[in-house]
Amino acid sequence: MIDLDFYTNLPSGELAKAPFRILVLNYYHHTMDMSVANYSSRTKIIIIPQEPKLPIVSENWCGCGETKIVGFNDEGCPILSWHGYEYVTSDKEVIESRTIYLENPYLSHEEVSMSYEYCKLDALDVMSTYRNEVRKYQKARPVVNNEVEDNKEIATKSLWYAIKEKGFVGFYPTYALMMSCKNWASFTITDWDVFAKIMQEAIKAGCFDVQNDYGIGNLVQVLRVNPEEEVYKRVPALKEAVEKMAANGNEVAQMMLDYGVEYIEKISREDSELKHYTLTIEGEKDEWIEKYYCQLFDDEIVAGTTIDLGEYGTATIASIGDDTIDFVWQNETYHLKEDFYKKILSPIKTQSGEEIDFTVRFYKRNLWTLLKDSISIITFDQVSSNEGKKGCISLKKECALRLVQKLIDKGDKDLEALAYAMKENEEWKCFDFDGELRYLLQ
Numbered sequence: 001m002i003d004l005d006f007y008t009n010l011p012s013g014e015l016a017k018a019p020f021r022i023l024v025l026n027y028y029h030h031t032m033d034m035s036v037a038n039y040s041s042r043t044k045i046i047i048i049p050q051e052p053k054l055p056i057v058s059e060n061w062c063g064c065g066e067t068k069i070v071g072f073n074d075e076g077c078p079i080l081s082w083h084g085y086e087y088v089t090s091d092k093e094v095i096e097s098r099t100i101y102l103e104n105p106y107l108s109h110e111e112v113s114m115s116y117e118y119c120k121l122d123a124l125d126v127m128s129t130y131r132n133e134v135r136k137y138q139k140a141r142p143v144v145n146n147e148v149e150d151n152k153e154i155a156t157k158s159l160w161y162a163i164k165e166k167g168f169v170g171f172y173p174t175y176a177l178m179m180s181c182k183n184w185a186s187f188t189i190t191d192w193d194v195f196a197k198i199m200q201e202a203i204k205a206g207c208f209d210v211q212n213d214y215g216i217g218n219l220v221q222v223l224r225v226n227p228e229e230e231v232y233k234r235v236p237a238l239k240e241a242v243e244k245m246a247a248n249g250n251e252v253a254q255m256m257l258d259y260g261v262e263y264i265e266k267i268s269r270e271d272s273e274l275k276h277y278t279l280t281i282e283g284e285k286d287e288w289i290e291k292y293y294c295q296l297f298d299d300e301i302v303a304g305t306t307i308d309l310g311e312y313g314t315a316t317i318a319s320i321g322d323d324t325i326d327f328v329w330q331n332e333t334y335h336l337k338e339d340f341y342k343k344i345l346s347p348i349k350t351q352s353g354e355e356i357d358f359t360v361r362f363y364k365r366n367l368w369t370l371l372k373d374s375i376s377i378i379t380f381d382q383v384s385s386n387e388g389k390k391g392c393i394s395l396k397k398e399c400a401l402r403l404v405q406k407l408i409d410k411g412d413k414d415l416e417a418l419a420y421a422m423k424e425n426e427e428w429k430c431f432d433f434d435g436e437l438r439y440l441l442q
Helices: 123-140 146-164 169-179 192-205 213-225 228-234 236-247 251-259 367-383 393-409 413-424
Strands: 019-033 036-048 067-072 078-082 085-088 094-096 109-122 276-286 289-297 306-308 314-321 324-329 332-337 355-365
Touching: 019 123, 036 146, 078 109, 109 123, 123 146, 146 169, 169 192, 169 213, 192 228, 192 236, 213 228, 213 236, 213 251, 228 236, 236 251, 276 367, 289 355, 289 393, 324 355, 332 355, 355 367, 367 393, 393 413
Parallel strands: none
Antiparallel strands: 019 036, 019 109, 067 078, 078 085, 094 109, 276 289, 276 355, 306 314, 314 324, 324 332
């Protein structure tokens, strides 16, 4: 994971501080349908203004009910109302609510509860803490779940408070980056419309006034993980703002124009948004008995390529377009558009009379994620009691070994240990979740 700095040095030389008061709300929802239990939870925050207008009302997540801040005690701590009960908070002490049982004719049991924590903190510290938590989590597993969504929201709301309520406009680039990326481990911008809108607002707000070194410093961090030419192409006004800043004597802006910002090329493990074309061909006697398996990756998928399917004949990639290929099988041409779903091909009969159903899939995947999935599938096939699942293990291993070598060739030299272990171990249970070599897949 690429480290990114966050510049908080103000023109005065002081570090930016944005003290605020927040109420942390933890929602808990539990249902029972016959013997099946389901638990879910969310974490939200309410930022309490300096001069609050009461009541302040929370959202009603999943039927848990609204929490209202109805007043403050002598120490300035919020007094809360929830489902008709009153709760008085104190600084940094967790308050747990009663459990409320809900009437639901479609479930045998449904209950909700809450916990609250009132805190006086620095908004920038909160932002940094939760941003780092999300980055660490998404580095290990590039997914978005309730916890990730909640932590992202806490981080962005805290930073937005520092920008809008405290006037720290130099944090706009960091906010725009966080709001426009799916995966914070890589910080590759995926929603350019959101990024452009926020940065245009930043320019109007004075983020790139000549004295705001911390604003231009935070922009540099954006350009370290996203190509400079792409950013300026999407937001032309941003390049103009940097040029104006340099013309007015800002040294950092002038250096950016003179030398550019070095973009850090990300390997597949660092960037879940870095995806390559994959072509997968499978042949099955039925859905339980595998007979053939083959994968081509990225630059292997070129027009004129003939794929040897052994005793099942050959297939050909006839031509390639934008996100499409023409795939020839048994003298029939299939037009494949980039899609996760399989395309069913004409079945083939072998000399022994077996009918094999072939499918082909042409789609984009992150190659590191694909490798981990491939190793997991091979591990499952090896331990499966279904002997038919073990027919293609050697072919699947061959594909996985070619894929790990491709990742190494693309610059991920740390995978050489994994490649060696894959070759040396016949059984790949060592890579399973409780396997001794699982760490090589982290």
